[in-house]
Amino acid sequence: MNCPCCSGKLYENCCKPFHTGEQHAPTAEALMRSRFSAFxxxxxxxxxxxxxxxxxxxxxxxxxxxxxxxxxWTKLEIINLPALNQLEFKAYYNDENGKPQIHHEHSLFxxxxxxxxxxxxxxxx
Numbered sequence: 001m002n003c004p005c006c007s008g009k010l011y012e013n014c015c016k017p018f019h020t021g022e023q024h025a026p027t028a029e030a031l032m033r034s035r036f037s038a039f040x041x042x043x044x045x046x047x048x049x050x051x052x053x054x055x056x057x058x059x060x061x062x063x064x065x066x067x068x069x070x071x072x073w074t075k076l077e078i079i080n081l082p083a084l085n086q087l088e089f090k091a092y093y094n095d096e097n098g099k100p101q102i103h104h105e106h107s108l109f110x111x112x113x114x115x116x117x118x119x120x121x122x123x124x125x
Contacts, residue, residue: 004040005033006076019046024116028109029078031116032087036076039091042068052110052117070096085109088124 003014015037017023018030025031031050038046044065051059075092082088091103104124110117 003033004037004073004076007033011037019043024114025050026116028085028087028107028111028116029081031109031118032078032089032107033076035118036073036089036091039064039068039071039093040073044068050116050118052112052119055117055119071101079104085111 001011003009003011003016005015007014015034018025018034019038019041025034035047035050038044038050042065044061044063047064047068048056048059048061072094073091074094077090077092078087079090080088086106086108088106089104091105093101093103095101102125105121106124107121108119110119
């Protein structure tokens with residue numbers, strides 16, 4: 001299966017090792033791609049584990065899992081990498097009514113003890 005993150009690689013050689021815990025994402029971009037794939041699969045557990053521990057109280061595994069399940073995630077487009085810990089992207093998906101949507105976000109990440117975590121995002125557009 002091709003990886004949902006649109007890397008052009010097979011899932012087994014791309015995001016799967018991150019999802020299974022065999023490896024950790026080496027960059028903020030790799031983490032973002034693996035999180036997009038976690039919405040597409042869906043894998044709410046991974047989404048929670050890759051959120052900065054101090055920010056997890058603002059998220060809910062059930063809601064993350066549900067958002068992944070009710071939408072069809074079709075494409076990830078990396079727009080800009082302004083710094084090692086920042087990334088702007090567009091996530092394309094069809095909502096539960098089949099209507100195409102775009103989630104455009106500028107995200108912040110933090111490397112803590114050699115692991116990258118999602119900190120927060122600012123919606124664009």
